[in-house]
Amino acid sequence: MQLSHTSRTVSASFDDPNLVSFAGLVPVMALAQKAGLGALASRWLSVPTDKGANAGLKVTSLVAGMVAGADSIDDMALLRHGGMGKLFSSCCAPSTLGQFLRTFRFGHVRQLDAVASRFLTGLAEHTPLLGTAESHVLVDIDDTIVEVHGHQKQSSSYGYSGVKGLNVCLATVSTPDRAPVIASHRLRRGAASSSRGASKFIADTLAAVRRLHGTNTPILLRMDSAFFGHPSVSAALKAGAEVSVTARLNPSVKTAIGKISDDAWHGIEYSDAIYDEDTRRWISSAEVAEIDYTAFASKHKGHAIAGRLIVRRVPEGNPKAVTGQATLFDTYRFHAFFTNSTLDTITADKTHRAHAIIEQVNADVKNSALAHLPSGKFNANAAWLVLACIAFNLTRAAATLANGTFIKATTQTTRRKLISVPARIATSARKSRLHLPENWPWATNWSTLFTSVCGPPTKTAT
Secondary structure, three states: OOOOOOOOOOOOOOOOOOEEOOOOHHHHHHHHHHOOHHHHHHHHOOOOOHHHOOHHHHHHHHHHHHHOOOOOOHHHHHHOOOOHHHHOOOOOOHHHHHHHHHOOOHHHHHHHHHHHHHHHHHHHHHOOOOOOOOOOEEEEEEEEEEEOOOOOOOOOEEOOOOOEEEEEEEEEEEEOOEEEEEEEEEEEOOOOOOOOOHHHHHHHHHHHHHHHHOOOOOEEEEEOHHHOOHHHHHHHHHOOOEEEEEOOOOHHHHHHHHOOOHHHOEEOOOOOOEEEOOOOEEEOOOEEEEEEEEEOOOOOHHHOEEEEEEEEEEEOOOOHHHHOOOOHHHHEEEEEEEEOOOOOHHHHHHHHHHHHHHHHHHHHHHOOHHHOOOOOOHHHHHHHHHHHHHHHHHHHHHHHHHOHHHHHOOHHHHHHHHHOOOEEEEEEOOEEEEEOOOOOOOHHHHHHHHHHHHOOOOOOOO
């Protein structure tokens, strides 16, 4: 691209009161209103003093700013430019929003959790956000560290990653034809272990998923080895979910792996696999097998949980193997997980490996509103986390309505193509019309979203 030389002089001035740079906020915030975000916040939040007044407006302002790309309090000023006042009846100043968040206490954060859960239900009622479950609804749990700087962040410390920050625990729910949405969230002190409070978090998450998908839908909960313990697994089983959790290679697991016979291993589709048309099987260096296994039996007699241990092995390439002195665990690298699901061995392994999808969600939110935790107060940051998850789910719902490739698009992609669209406002006969850029590559998707939310209601047959 080359700058045009048609004119010798280029000038610029910020003087147009009818321009907006985030025209996509119109259908997105209309969707938020349909799903009841403002009404839910006004009903459930009881933040005291004048700082908590008009909670619905303040929550929707914060969420709108995050959808538009704000990752700090000061960034909320992007909602107060050009013709935004003509499109939205009211918007709070950044200082007002900051005072609102700093007034939060732990109970108010839990109230905001209730708003987020009910809002997700509202989004599911107005959009095909959750898709359909062919066999299981997949729930994934993981935690991550959000890095912070300075000495004024309450509860920040060096966690398991060696980075100073606060610990964020997320739970996502997904189906094969839809990208994951965030069902639960917690902010914890930086030095918190992954499994801290996991049983309560799992119980809350699965209760929320039941409200979304119904009581009879089978749920498979996937977790990594940090959550491999009786409290986490038993909480999932008590809630009626099946589990698929990575097992630590402790002596009990190693003993079970050693009992697997040589003819029990099956080649799988892996990074270097080749499919043999004649035998109709994968020829791969990676293989899987399973063996019956009772977890946590050594801890307490009442803690024993029966299931299967599914093991994937990959040649290690250890130098000891050349000398002929290699043991089983020198020859192969093993990855084992414990499950009580009814999936066959190969399907269970492939399904468990897909647990990595939650890492994409972690990266997505940390590349958006969670790029910073803006306050020095822990409860304000906890409220910011909840609002960031609300914004994530709202963006995902809007992308689902836009259809096409947006169904599984990241927040950044959706924002760049559907939200950050400039527009000029024209008013005639007390009606506003948005004039968007000609030849916008994603105009069809934007129009589909706009019509779905802001178009005339569909006539029903009588």
